[in-house]
Amino acid sequence: MLVGHELEAATHSGTLTFTGPKPPESWALKCALPLPDVLHTFVCDTIVCMAQVDRFSVTMPPELGEGVRQAAARQGTSVSTWLTEAAADKLRNELLGAALDQWEAEDGSFTQAELEEAASRLGLAPRSDVA
Amino acid sequence: MKAILDAGALVAVDRRNRLFGAQLRVLQQQGTPIRVSSAVVGQAWRDGRKQANLARVLAGVGIEALGKDDGKRIGELLAQSGSADIVDAHVALITDHADLVLTSDPGDIRKLLQARRISARVQTV
Numbered sequence: 001m002l003v004g005h006e007l008e009a010a011t012h013s014g015t016l017t018f019t020g021p022k023p024p025e026s027w028a029l030k031c032a033l034p035l036p037d038v039l040h041t042f043v044c045d046t047i048v049c050m051a052q053v054d055r056f057s058v059t060m061p062p063e064l065g066e067g068v069r070q071a072a073a074r075q076g077t078s079v080s081t082w083l084t085e086a087a088a089d090k091l092r093n094e095l096l097g098a099a100l101d102q103w104e105a106e107d108g109s110f111t112q113a114e115l116e117e118a119a120s121r122l123g124l125a126p127r128s129d130v131a
Numbered sequence: 132m133k134a135i136l137d138a139g140a141l142v143a144v145d146r147r148n149r150l151f152g153a154q155l156r157v158l159q160q161q162g163t164p165i166r167v168s169s170a171v172v173g174q175a176w177r178d179g180r181k182q183a184n185l186a187r188v189l190a191g192v193g194i195e196a197l198g199k200d201d202g203k204r205i206g207e208l209l210a211q212s213g214s215a216d217i218v219d220a221h222v223a224l225i226t227d228h229a230d231l232v233l234t235s236d237p238g239d240i241r242k243l244l245q246a247r248r249i250s251a252r253v254q255t256v
Contacts, residue, residue, distance in 0.1 A: 089193070092190075092192065093162055096165065100188075103187075107147055107149065114153040115157060117150060122231065124158075
């Protein structure tokens with residue numbers, strides 16, 4: 001059973017689902033947004049508290065799904081939170097790539113020597129298979 | 132593994148340091164998530180009209196805000212490490228095992244990470 005501050009935190013982050021007896025009406029006041037903006041849906045003994053969320057139905061190979069569950073468990077977080085962070089990282093990586101493209105367009109491309117020195121400093125190998 | 136930037140790294144971006152740009156390119160190509168403390172952004176950000184390169188790069192970086200409990204965690208870490216820099220302490224707090232910290236102040240960051248018993252690589256910018 002989740003308690004007040006967890007409900008509030010989960011409301012900030014998006015969707016909260018918990019099981020148990022129907023909570024008292026006062027719990028609704030712990031949601032971070034004004035009540036007209038918050039949807040509470042009771043499904044049997046489950047309440048879903050949603051604010052500014054986008055729901056997806058995602059399919060993936062079973063072994064990948066299990067890997068995601070295990071990774072989320074290792075981090076002590078939910079699968080939704082883990083996938084959200086992974087998606088955000090992927091999108092930010094695209095934005096960083098575009099920023100570096102612009103940097104190179106303005107100042108000249110990073111040379112192979114610069115990339116190799118950079119990789120050496122980072123202790124990483126430069127990838128030649130990506131732009 | 133993720134890479135953490137400190138103020139020296141952001142200044143390098145702002146000054147269009149090519150070697151640091153190349154390091155970001157290598158990290159980006161590797162798909163390494165990059166993070167920065169919002170306090171560090173405050174150290175480097177002055178005028179977005181004059182910092183276009185930094186603004187674009189920051190759009191591709193995860194900015195870690197100070198949470199309501201972080202003030203106490205930072206204070207405790209400073210006490211444990213004998214340090215005094217609040218921003219460096221937040222950098223250390225958002226660093227996990229096996230991460231890479233890109234900093235112009237490796238000594239202080241190492242000291243803070245040691246106090247947290249975090250095993251991370253610290254690379255001088």
